[in-house]
Amino acid sequence: MPRVFTAEIAGNAFLPEKDPVSAEMLSQNAQFKLLTLKPLSEITAPEPGQFYMIQAGTANDPLLKRPFSVYGLQHDCLGFLYRIRGKGTLSLSQLREGDTLQVVGPLGNSYPVPSGDFIAVAGGIGIASLLPFMNKYKKRAYLFYGAMKRDELVMLEEARELSKEAFFTTDDGSYGQKDLITDALRSFLSASQIAHQALRIYACGPAPMLKALSVITNAGGIVCYASLEEHMACGIGACLGCMVKVKIQKPEDRDKNKEWEYKRVCKEGPIFSLEDIKW
Amino acid sequence: MPRVFTAEIAGNAFLPEKDPVSAEMLSQNAQFKLLTLKPLSEITAPEPGQFYMIQAGTANDPLLKRPFSVYGLQHDCLGFLYRIRGKGTLSLSQLREGDTLQVVGPLGNSYPVPSGDFIAVAGGIGIASLLPFMNKYKKRAYLFYGAMKRDELVMLEEARELSKEAFFTTDDGSYGQKDLITDALRSFLSASQIAHQALRIYACGPAPMLKALSVITNAGGIVCYASLEEHMACGIGACLGCMVKVKIQKPEDRDKNKEWEYKRVCKEGPIFSLEDIKW
Amino acid sequence: MVNLSVTIGPLKLKNPVMTASGTFGYGEEYAEYIDLNRLGAIVVKGLSITPRDGNPTPRVVETPAGMLNAIGLQNIGVRSFIREKLPFLRQFDTPVIANFFGDTVDEYVRAAVELSSAEGVHALEMNISCPNKQEGWIVFGTNPTAMAEVVGEVRKATNLPLIVKLTPNVADIGCMAKVAQDAGADALSVINTITGMVIDIRKRKPVLANNTGGLSGPAIRPIAVRMVWETCKAVGIPVIGMGGIMNARDAMEFLIAGARSVAVGTANFVDPVAAIAVIDGIEAFLAEEGIPDINNIIGSLKLNGL
Amino acid sequence: MVNLSVTIGPLKLKNPVMTASGTFGYGEEYAEYIDLNRLGAIVVKGLSITPRDGNPTPRVVETPAGMLNAIGLQNIGVRSFIREKLPFLRQFDTPVIANFFGDTVDEYVRAAVELSSAEGVHALEMNISCPNKQEGWIVFGTNPTAMAEVVGEVRKATNLPLIVKLTPNVADIGCMAKVAQDAGADALSVINTITGMVIDIRKRKPVLANNTGGLSGPAIRPIAVRMVWETCKAVGIPVIGMGGIMNARDAMEFLIAGARSVAVGTANFVDPVAAIAVIDGIEAFLAEEGIPDINNIIGSLKLNGL
């Protein structure tokens, strides 16, 4: 059950101790931030993949709450890992310990339970929603984590730690392979000795990455659960702002000559089977 | 010369050491606040009675800067004493050391130099603009300082310290005399042995207080300099939002059958001769 | 105890706070967060005789103290609404107002007829901010003749209280209000969203896939309050005020300006419990001011300098 | 180096950034803060043939991301302006655009005639958001006939470039734009403020002494951008875009939508150096995007789905 609650900004409970580089990235006034929220009333525990709508301003600007995947739950505190993008995230980053804000959640569906090992594909800040999932199923993920450059691979050691095997790419080659993450995945799938058809893929990242991924998974017949993003006004299914085109599977609906229907990312998602998405 | 500059919120340099009650009032999360701003570029030193326009929000809401009289200048820092009224002052009060904001000033005219002892009449937060003036001319003021109740007489000891003689009133009698400050002044003027006709009055407070005061000063032929308030958009004379009706004194202008003209509180004021104001 | 109940023509509401169409889904979306029994009325998402897919995304974008939306009137259609959504809403002791629209006069009439015979629909709210696709895309709500016709035809087709929702994209809202009143409206909703555009300056494209969208939220509140005041001066029928109401103070502005009730819109997105906070806040305000009945303050605006 | 210069009919500007009338005084108020030589043009406070006192106070009130003003067109009159303010402005290498208005067609014409013969006035901007007091208070700018008449008469009375400033309080701004163009306007300013009201709920009175006022600031920007886009589609003459421009990004929205230049208004109150920051920011943006000439980006908007 999602709740509307007030939370207090608490001392950072999620700083990655094992990863001094990420810890420094996060503590400096850089583009990535960890937010630790202490709910002031009882909450429902979230599942990996779910998200919260978080108040981002004090007056009417920024007006709307912003959606963030839950990064962790520790000592009764909710953790979020985010990247400063625009005025909402900037305004969030300027809050201090003890400030309070209104939060709604947990919202949306969560990543389906994996049956054995799995592949995780993270593009940039997409890692935020995959890490708690990998943390729940430790050492079972073949992780593919790509970003523009080294500086944008946040929580790198944490990610490596939780993976069975981890592959990194950057666009400029400043860390890992100089490649797109989807290309690295393609090589892995074709070269590897693992019966990868049986491996499910869990993915979170920008739309172009997910589109490229869908080409791979559709061709290989691989099941892929992807967390999607859309502009959201409400996050709770009321505004119909966050729609995604989903293919209609039921034959009785296909009658109507309609190949797809709109689903709400915030309610029926954010996690969808990638093969169902009509791009 | 007024300037546009960025200032950093600094550790409080203006807390009244001699007045533990006020210090506590100000340090607690109460309605009165001291703001210490460290300008990040060279500024012009203000005169008592002048004011600054201070940014009150980070995004577009609150949009406009807010006017505040300068309370002090110490160690290159500007001090402001303010009362939380609405969203601008609330938002200001939530800023922390190290935050920066944009400031314009010093603006407007200042209190004329007194010729000897003088009377100061402060209503509520009006004390903020009179204290630096009394500080400049120490122990020369007969201070009349009134508020609703004890809790709203901020900087009380500081005020007493700087005065030759100090009279306090509260509406509920919780401190000083239970009276209106203008009534206390009237009693003083009629009872006192001092040649009070020679005393100039310097006043700052709410409009009803100034109106009552003008009845006294007009009747007694006493010169009174009053700092006025009006809603301000720009503070620099451009919007024509902050007008006050001022009697026309020049005979050539009176020809036109006009008894008054509009003056800008922010530019020709905020300090006016009370007898000139057409209420 | 303060009396909060008001009447909108034949409709008696336990308090003057409704939800604005399109910002409260079909009601059920909010049942997890608030007690729907507490609301003055529930106004559901705009319905058409046939279902609509709506516009491509992005459909929403934030603006200073507001948002633009171009949902494109996505809805499940009148029949699915009656079959799938109304039974849930009938459980509550709160009147349901069905907002509806059409592309032609005939579509309006057909939607009105079907909604009028459904059990549990207590009033109709006509969204007339749509173009008449049969008549060269003239927007019903900005053209007095088109508006008189469509309102008049719907009036003949229903016995339910008929609320006409005016568009603010006009020069003289009082004049349009009179047209709606004369054509048979029992009440007016004021205002719908104001057309706006946000441009992505790097892509040189409008952010919304639909290019333009409707502006709502606190940004438009001063315009909405003025229009409600003008409408209340122009007509005798009850007015439902809306546009940027975030809290009880904002709602009081509309009531004082003359609105008989108010609708909370965008605020529901910002805070799912906003409508309840508005109700509680209005009650607290009246108690504080010593006003025993909300009706005493409705239209109590005293103009300056008169 | 990026070319920033644009032309508004016969007027050549070194950059597309003007100041909006009524937000920049008579220019001198800002000379302490910025170098007036850097501006594309200075548009002064609205002038009338006889001086005006304006409205009682409060004249301004803040709203979410905006402000309402009811200054009441206080000004020193055309003659005092020419005698007392123009000599100062003539020192600068920046065109001066005189904004003016009247209560009757005759007052408009007389103001235009006097301003046209003054040395140092480079163009006229007509504020037509005023009621015609001779003709039953019809607002010139919302009535096509009244507008055509007043613009036509002023056109005959001046050889200076004539800019007509449109009011947003209309249903179809493109249609009003065409009327102004046909009546002889050389350029259009879009938009003036939108009428609004804020109520003090304790006093049950409008906050502004004038009851209503004009809404400006970022709150109205999406509406302004949409109206500028609609105006540019409707007419061939240059459009000057304004409404809520706070920074270069905002200004770029208007230029991309088709405005040949922009005016910074309320932002001058918020930050006296805002107009200069807009100029610098536009230059930086063009450099970053590798666009050598501002004219290449004006009207570059690509609509979605077309």
Ligand SMILES: Cc1cc2nc3c(=O)[nH]c(=O)nc-3n(C[C@H](O)[C@H](O)[C@H](O)COP(=O)(O)OP(=O)(O)OC[C@H]3O[C@@H](n4cnc5c(N)ncnc54)[C@H](O)[C@@H]3O)c2cc1C
């Ligand atoms: C279900 C979900 C989970 C998310 N989880 C995370 C997370 O864990 N960490 C993280 O850093 N980010 C996450 N995001 C993205 C995050 O919501 C946006 O970065 C944020 O809303 C941007 O707000 P802003 O005010 O800073 O930027 P804005 O100024 O609003 O816009 C900056 C950029 O962000 C895009 N954007 C704006 N609003 C949204 C939105 N609601 N959804 C998607 N894109 C938007 C804009 O198109 C623009 O490109 C998530 C988004 C969704 C939908």
Ligand SMILES: Cc1cc2nc3c(=O)[nH]c(=O)nc-3n(C[C@H](O)[C@H](O)[C@H](O)COP(=O)(O)OP(=O)(O)OC[C@H]3O[C@@H](n4cnc5c(N)ncnc54)[C@H](O)[C@@H]3O)c2cc1C
């Ligand atoms: C020259 C001058 C000097 C001032 N010096 C001080 C000072 O030293 N300390 C101090 O506490 N206050 C001072 N004020 C008053 C202060 O500016 C207002 O209290 C403040 O602007 C309120 O802002 P807000 O956003 O908190 O309130 P708002 O929400 O804007 O309004 C709250 C109340 O304040 C009134 N108000 C709003 N704006 C103004 C304004 N610009 N001028 C006057 N009243 C306004 C409103 O009518 C309302 O009653 C001064 C005002 C002026 C004009």
Ligand SMILES: Cc1cc2nc3c(=O)[nH]c(=O)nc-3n(C[C@H](O)[C@H](O)[C@H](O)COP(=O)(O)O)c2cc1C
């Ligand atoms: C996302 C969204 C969808 C809307 N859909 C409808 C609708 O279907 N029918 C309608 O009459 N009004 C619709 N509206 C307008 C609102 O009902 C309301 O009139 C407007 O938003 C102003 O109120 P607000 O500022 O409180 O949101 C919609 C508004 C929003 C924001």
Ligand SMILES: Cc1cc2nc3c(=O)[nH]c(=O)nc-3n(C[C@H](O)[C@H](O)[C@H](O)COP(=O)(O)O)c2cc1C
């Ligand atoms: C205080 C104030 C006074 C104004 N006076 C005038 C005026 O005299 N003539 C005029 O044509 N427009 C006037 N305007 C309108 C502005 O020029 C501009 O069109 C409007 O404010 C929108 O731009 P902005 O949002 O950037 O302020 C005034 C606006 C404000 C805020």
Ligand code: FES
């Ligand atoms: S964000 Fe409102 S329906 Fe999904």
Ligand code: FES
């Ligand atoms: S505040 Fe703008 S002129 Fe005084």
